[in-house]
Every structure is written in structure tokens, then in C-alpha cells.
Amino acid sequence: xxxNRRYDxxxxxxxxxxxxxxxxxxxxxxxxVIDLGCGNGSLLGLLKERxxxxxxxxxxAPSGVEACRRKELRVRQGAIDVELTDVAxxxxxYAVCNVTLQMVMNPEVTxxxxxxxxxxxxxxxxxxxxxxxxxELLALGRMPRRLLFGYDWYDTGHIHQLSIRDxxxxxxxxxxxxxxxxxxxxxxxxxxLWPNLLASEAVFLLERA
Numbered sequence: 001x002x003x004n005r006r007y008d009x010x011x012x013x014x015x016x017x018x019x020x021x022x023x024x025x026x027x028x029x030x031x032x033v034i035d036l037g038c039g040n041g042s043l044l045g046l047l048k049e050r051x052x053x054x055x056x057x058x059x060x061a062p063s064g065v066e067a068c069r070r071k072e073l074r075v076r077q078g079a080i081d082v083e084l085t086d087v088a089x090x091x092x093x094y095a096v097c098n099v100t101l102q103m104v105m106n107p108e109v110t111x112x113x114x115x116x117x118x119x120x121x122x123x124x125x126x127x128x129x130x131x132x133x134x135x136e137l138l139a140l141g142r143m144p145r146r147l148l149f150g151y152d153w154y155d156t157g158h159i160h161q162l163s164i165r166d167x168x169x170x171x172x173x174x175x176x177x178x179x180x181x182x183x184x185x186x187x188x189x190x191x192x193l194w195p196n197l198l199a200s201e202a203v204f205l206l207e208r209a
Contacts (some may be wrong), residue, residue: 004157007061009040009050013070019124020046021097021183022203026122033092034058034117036080037100038111042070046071051187056092058084081106084113092118099201101125112175115208121176124203129163130185131195164196171206180205 002010002124020043027033029051035044038057041064046093047053057075058067080097085205095118101107102125114121133144142151149159164171164183171177185200195202 003155004151005155006158006182007064007158009061009063009067010038013067015040015042017099018184019044019201019203021037023047023096023098023122023124024050024182026052026120026205027053027094032056032091033094033096034087034092035105036095036097036114038068038073038075039064041071041075043096043098044068044075045071056087065149071110073201080104080113081109084117087113089116092117094118095123096122098122098124099101099126099158102160102162105159107160107162108170108174111171111176114206115174119207120162120179121206122204123167123169123206124201125162126158127164127185127196127199129165130200131197132200134197164199164202167202167204170203172209175209176206177209178204179207 008050024047029045031053033047033055035052035057038044038059044055044057048055055073057068057073058078058080060079062077065075065077095114097110101123103109104110136144182203183195183199191198
């Protein structure tokens with residue numbers, strides 16, 4: 001049985017996600033970039049190859065760390081929702097947490113550390129207030145599965161099911177503000193007007209307030 005809590009990257013050496021192109025566009029060549037929850041290193045590897053970044057990653061799963069090292073990426077094993085004592089303040093230009101924030105026990109700690117160690121945090125996450133989720137909960141009376149990507153409520157890695165509104169309220173409390181944002185799932189002006197309803201995923205470029 002699949003279990004998204006195990007974070008096993010053994011059979012997934014490479015991956016491709018729609019956020020990669022957005023994040024690549026935001027990060028200038030030669031930047032110092034840390035990827036928190038870097039998985040198999042696909043995003044870090046892409047940025048290193050195409051943007052010549054100075055890379056560093058932190059990944060909880062040993063299989064992910066091994067995959068990153070096979071790509072010759074500088075990565076260490078560890079949690080990302082704790083104080084990162086080996087990373088100095090402002091050590092990086094960009095700190096990335098790509099579709100991982102909802103999987104950590106203490107997301108506010110992760111966001112606070114991203115603010116401390118970088119000038120520009122980049123965060124993406126599935127928006128659980130997406131209208132299909134609302135309709136499924138209303139019509140079927142069960143936890144929506146659309147953004148669980150084939151898993152059930154009990155074996156998904158998503159332990160904090162946040163919305164875009166939840167996120168924007170939280171970053172204000174933590175001294176961060178939106179510099180740019182891209183909403184996936186629907187395009188056009190309506191998605192920009194009502195992203196909390198119409199976007200299935202959000203990608204935020206942040207800065208210190």
C-alpha cells in the first residue's frame with residue numbers, strides 16, 4: 001500500500017513539477033539557494049544546471065539525500081521545521097520550500113527560519129480551499145481527495161491542510177510579505193481575483209516586511 005508519510009525516493013530519481021519553471025524564472029543566475037525539503041534534488045539540480053546557483057539542500061529522507069548526492073548536489077539530512085543551527089542569518093539569497101510546508105510538524109518554524117537565512121523565501125503548497133475540495137466535502141461529507149494525489153486521509157504526508165488565506169495571514173504575523181505570486185489550476189483574471197477559491201496550488205515569492 002502506498003504511504004506518502006514514508007518519503008521514499010528510491011524509485012523516483014528525477015521529477016518534474018509545474019512550479020519549477022516559475023521558481024527558475026524568479027531566481028537570478030549565480031544566486032545562493034537553499035532548498036528545504038529538497039526531495040530527490042530535481043529542482044536544485046535544474047537550478048544548478050541552468051542558473052549556476054550555489055546550492056545547498058536539507059532533506060529528511062535518507063533515500064532523497066542519496067539521490068541528491070548522486071547528482072553531486074550539496075545536501076545534508078535533517079528536519080526543516082527546527083532551528084537550522086548550521087545555517088547563518090542571510091547566508092542565502094533565496095530559500096525554497098516547494099510543496100513541503102504542509103508536510104512538516106511546525107510550518108511556522110520553517111517560515112521563520114526561511115526569513116532569517118534568506119532575503120527571499122519561495123513557498124509553494126496545495127490550496128485546500130480550492131472549490132472542488134469544498135464541493136466534495138459538501139456533497140460527499142468526507143475529506144476531499146483531489147489534492148491528496150491518490151492517497152487517503154490517513155496515509156498522506158499532508159498534516160496541515162492550509163488555504164491561501166491561511167498562508168497570507170500567517171506570513172504577515174511572521175514579518176513577511178508577498179513580492180509575487182502565481183496561482184495554478186485556473187488562469188486568467190478570475191484566478192487573480194479569487195485565488196483562494198479557484199487556485200489548486202499557489203507559489204509565493206516573499207520578502208521581509
